[in-house]
Amino acid sequence: MTQDHSRHGVLLVALGTPDSPTPAGVRAFLKEFLSDPRVVDLNPLIWKPVLYGIILNVRPRKVAKAYQSIWTENGSPLMHISKLQQQKLTEKLEAMTDWPIPVELGMTYGNPSLSTGLKRLQEQNVDKVVVLPVFPQYSCSTVAPVSDGLAKAMLTRRNVPEVRMQKEYHLDPDYISALADSVRRHWDANGRADKLLMSFHGVPQRYVDEGDPYEMQCHATGDALAEALGLSSDEYLVTFQSRFGKEPWLQPYTDETVNSLPKQGVKSLDVICPAFSADCLETLEEIAEEVRDEFLEAGGERYQYIPCLNDDDAHIELMAKLALAQMQGF
Numbered sequence: 001m002t003q004d005h006s007r008h009g010v011l012l013v014a015l016g017t018p019d020s021p022t023p024a025g026v027r028a029f030l031k032e033f034l035s036d037p038r039v040v041d042l043n044p045l046i047w048k049p050v051l052y053g054i055i056l057n058v059r060p061r062k063v064a065k066a067y068q069s070i071w072t073e074n075g076s077p078l079m080h081i082s083k084l085q086q087q088k089l090t091e092k093l094e095a096m097t098d099w100p101i102p103v104e105l106g107m108t109y110g111n112p113s114l115s116t117g118l119k120r121l122q123e124q125n126v127d128k129v130v131v132l133p134v135f136p137q138y139s140c141s142t143v144a145p146v147s148d149g150l151a152k153a154m155l156t157r158r159n160v161p162e163v164r165m166q167k168e169y170h171l172d173p174d175y176i177s178a179l180a181d182s183v184r185r186h187w188d189a190n191g192r193a194d195k196l197l198m199s200f201h202g203v204p205q206r207y208v209d210e211g212d213p214y215e216m217q218c219h220a221t222g223d224a225l226a227e228a229l230g231l232s233s234d235e236y237l238v239t240f241q242s243r244f245g246k247e248p249w250l251q252p253y254t255d256e257t258v259n260s261l262p263k264q265g266v267k268s269l270d271v272i273c274p275a276f277s278a279d280c281l282e283t284l285e286e287i288a289e290e291v292r293d294e295f296l297e298a299g300g301e302r303y304q305y306i307p308c309l310n311d312d313d314a315h316i317e318l319m320a321k322l323a324l325a326q327m328q329g330f
């Protein structure tokens with residue numbers, strides 16, 4: 001079936017990242033991010049004094065150092081990889097449709113904003129926007145802020161576009177097979193560890209108790225990936241990383257699990273982070289460095305991090321397939 005793509009465009013959405021790896025750059029990013037009640041839903045009368053009085057004074061200096069350790073000549077890895085994805089997705093869509101379909105980046109927090117991305121699409125005459133947040137698993141703390149941000153961006157437009165948003169794709173067969181292929185490539189090049197650890201970004205347990213399907217979707221992804229790889233239940237683990245604040249987050253925690261594994265005889269680990277579509281601070285610094293050091297200090301012998309899908313062909317093909325399927329819905 002052929003379709004008229006003349007008014008179609010894609011807004012490729014990622015979480016966002018600081019403009020610079022400096023305390024000021026990180027502070028501006030954290031201020032916007034951590035002020036979103038979708039991310040931290042505590043009573044503002046309690047949260048705002050903590051955020052402005054403590055967190056925004058202490059955390060930026062520490063986190064800027066972490067960003068400096070992963071920053072490249074192309075800037076923040078998340079931004080650089082997102083731009084590569086944007087460019088390759090543009091090329092892939094044109095190859096598949098014989099029509100140039102504009103793809104713009106929009107970050108939930110930081111630059112370019114969702115509003116900027118939307119404006120750039122409208123400047124190219126786009127009136128039917130497919131929004132593709134690159135979060136395979138839906139969470140109220142990642143995907144819902146995208147729909148909030150879009151609604152806010154459109155509040156001031158006289159002419160609003162038609163919009164369709166991909167909510168999640170945690171069991172899409174092409175997503176699972178792209179992950180499985182990346183693990184197999186890693187095994188072929190490096191051999192296979194005792195276990196495959198699948199570490200997902202955490203969220204507060206309470207969000208799940210109140211209806212966020214994120215945890216269930218992470219486990220479904222993990223089980224499907226294990227099945228695609230032919231792993232039995234004792235050959236892989238699903239854990240949750242990046243805990244923030246005092247209340248319980250999804251468990252088991254990645255760091256605690258990794259610390260306990262050498263004592264149980266697990267001396268080598270392969271680690272993959274399926275909730276991340278691009279390598280970033282949380283994978284390159286936290287998982288590939290910090291957690292690795294903890295494993296080796298606890299008696300582990302070999303720890304290997306498997307990169308995110310980033311700009312892999314299979315990943316770009318998945319994005320193109322999802323975008324085109326959404327376009328069929330207009």
Ligand SMILES: C=CC1=C(C)c2cc3[nH]c(cc4nc(cc5[nH]c(cc1n2)c(C)c5CCC(=O)O)C(CCC(=O)O)=C4C)c(C)c3C=C
Binds near residue numbers: 017040135
């Ligand atoms: C405070 C609560 C947080 C929730 C809830 C949360 C959910 C969540 N985040 C991602 C993806 C990413 N998070 C990243 C960084 C990051 N995340 C939090 C906090 C929460 N995340 C903070 C404070 C930070 C900044 C760094 C720090 O201060 O520790 C990033 C990396 C961005 C980068 O620049 O590289 C990503 C990506 C998901 C998928 C998720 C829930 C499912």
Ligand SMILES: [Fe+2]
Binds near residue numbers: 201242
């Ligand atoms: Fe996060």
Ligand SMILES: [Fe+2]
Binds near residue numbers: 242281282286
């Ligand atoms: Fe972190």
